[in-house]
Amino acid sequence: MKIMYLSSSVIPSPEANSVQVSRMCDNFAREHDVVLVCRRGDPFTPEGFRAQYGLQSDFRVVRLWWPRVPVLGSSIYALQVLVFVLCQRRPDVFYARHLISLWLVRFMGVPIIYEAHMPVSSRMAKLLCGQLFRSQTFRRLVCVSAKLLSHYQQVFTSITAQNSLVAPNGADRLEPGGQANESCLQESIVGYIGSAKKEKGIDLVLELARRMPSQSFCIAGPSKEALLSLGHNVPDNVNLLGFLSQQEITGLLGQLAVVLAPYKPGQADGPQSLKDDAHWGSPLKIFEFMSAGKCIIASDIEIVRELIGDGEEGVLCPPEDVDAWRGALEELLDDEEKRRRLSANGQLRFAKNFDRSVRARRVLEGL
Numbered sequence: 579m580k581i582m583y584l585s586s587s588v589i590p591s592p593e594a595n596s597v598q599v600s601r602m603c604d605n606f607a608r609e610h611d612v613v614l615v616c617r618r619g620d621p622f623t624p625e626g627f628r629a630q631y632g633l634q635s636d637f638r639v640v641r642l643w644w645p646r647v648p649v650l651g652s653s654i655y656a657l658q659v660l661v662f663v664l665c666q667r668r669p670d671v672f673y674a675r676h677l678i679s680l681w682l683v684r685f686m687g688v689p690i691i692y693e694a695h696m697p698v699s700s701r702m703a704k705l706l707c708g709q710l711f712r713s714q715t716f717r718r719l720v721c722v723s724a725k726l727l728s729h730y731q732q733v734f735t736s737i738t739a740q741n742s743l744v745a746p747n748g749a750d751r752l753e754p755g756g757q758a759n760e761s762c763l764q765e766s767i768v769g770y771i772g773s774a775k776k777e778k779g780i781d782l783v784l785e786l787a788r789r790m791p792s793q794s795f796c797i798a799g800p801s802k803e804a805l806l807s808l809g810h811n812v813p814d815n816v817n818l819l820g821f822l823s824q825q826e827i828t829g830l831l832g833q834l835a836v837v838l839a840p841y842k843p844g845q846a847d848g849p850q851s852l853k854d855d856a857h858w859g860s861p862l863k864i865f866e867f868m869s870a871g872k873c874i875i876a877s878d879i880e881i882v883r884e885l886i887g888d889g890e891e892g893v894l895c896p897p898e899d900v901d902a903w904r905g906a907l908e909e910l911l912d913d914e915e916k917r918r919r920l921s922a923n924g925q926l927r928f929a930k931n932f933d934r935s936v937r938a939r940r941v942l943e944g945l
Contacts, residue, residue: 579945580611582666584659584674584683586652588619589641590630592773592799592821594862595695598747599675600631605750605938606673607635613669615659615679617644632750632824656682671717671945681706684713689945693720693745696858697729704733711736720745720941722860723881729858745941746885748934749865752828767835768793768907771827772863774800774808779840779877785900786838786907787813793911798822798830831870835917836910839864839876843897857881868892868928873917875906885932891924 583603587596603614618641622630627639640662644655656678663683672690674680680692690713698704710716711734719742721727727744731737770783780797784805787795796817805812812818822830831837841861857880864885867874874892876882886892893910895902910917 579609579671579942580667580669581606581613581942582663582669582672583612583614584672584676584679585614585616586644586655586676586679587616588644589614589616589639590619590622590627595675597631597824598862600627600633601750601934602938603637604631604633604635605935606942607637608935608938610942612637613640613666614638615640615642615662617655618642629825630823632828652676652678655679659683671942673941677703677706677710681710684710684715686715688715689717690715691718691720691941691945692716693722693941694726694730695722695860697726698733708734708736711741716741717945718742718941722746723858723884725880725884726858743940745937746932747860747862747865748932748937749862749869749928750934751929752831752866752870767833767911768838769796769798769830769834769836770838770840771798771822771830771866772839774804774810776808777842779838779842779897780805781810782840782897782900782903783838784810784812784816786903787816789900789904790907791815793907796830796834798827827866828870831867831872834872836907837863837867837872837874838903838907839867839874839882840897840903841877841879841882843877843879860885865928865932865934868924868932871921871925873910873921874924875903875910886924887927890920891927892920 585599587599589596603612606612614637642655642658645651659679660682668686668688672680672683672688675693680690684690692710698707719730719737721730721744724744727742770780772778774780794815796819798819799821801820802812802818859881864882876886876892876894877897878894879897893906895906
């Protein structure tokens, strides 16, 4: 089957959506012919692209221009997508995360699948979704959380149990080990992997490090300059590794006893919550940690509880309670048996529910 994946992700980019789109195409391409349409990022080579994202399959990548024009940029990009599509042999299915692009190609007689990561937050998005979901070529809505699917079912009466499913982002099965980078890491056994964005909770990680000066921490993702620019002071017991490729992250995970996922809680229900990823999303790092068999301490918020379950696959702490995080971390560092039990349970839960190869088959099932 030929799949054309219409995205608005920048390739290459360290952003989570770029990783997820690339890795999903990699999984699709193990059984299908795949073309990824995306936004143009920095210059890259196919070899560099494969290495950065740890890809195993070959698929075509078409990068288009997204003008930096407020409001109109997305529409101009979508028109380029349409022109490209019209010049190609028709695929067997359009799979998309970019709403406007999918809306434009819905008349081509090709089955379409829309993957939603956020609710409809504007009148225009609601109008486009309504027309898309009533289209004769619409086959399926894929939502990354149960709460998100519930939102779409409340807003659109055409979305039913028969034409929708919940499919959390998932991850590829990791085998921790190998090498991270040269500055890593013989003693740092508590790690944070992510961005410096406030909603990811990096301020809590730095505060933990300040309160536990004899414990080594490492942070992968943001540079020291990025942290300083945001007003963060970095304690001496924090090893900053900067940006790591997917292969380097795998190597790093093999050296960590505990990983931290201190996501901030989302907005309360209301207009603002419609634009808050922490209220609806499916955090990639949780899946990667579970896949690698890592012991996780994470924020006790709805989108994380949905993944970790009953607490036997990780430790959940109130996202603002630093003392609770410190107590949980000290307990785990002193109790290797508990770390092993939580890690094994998390890895088993991942294999049953969140393996990305299983997700790739599920979202295409029946087509």
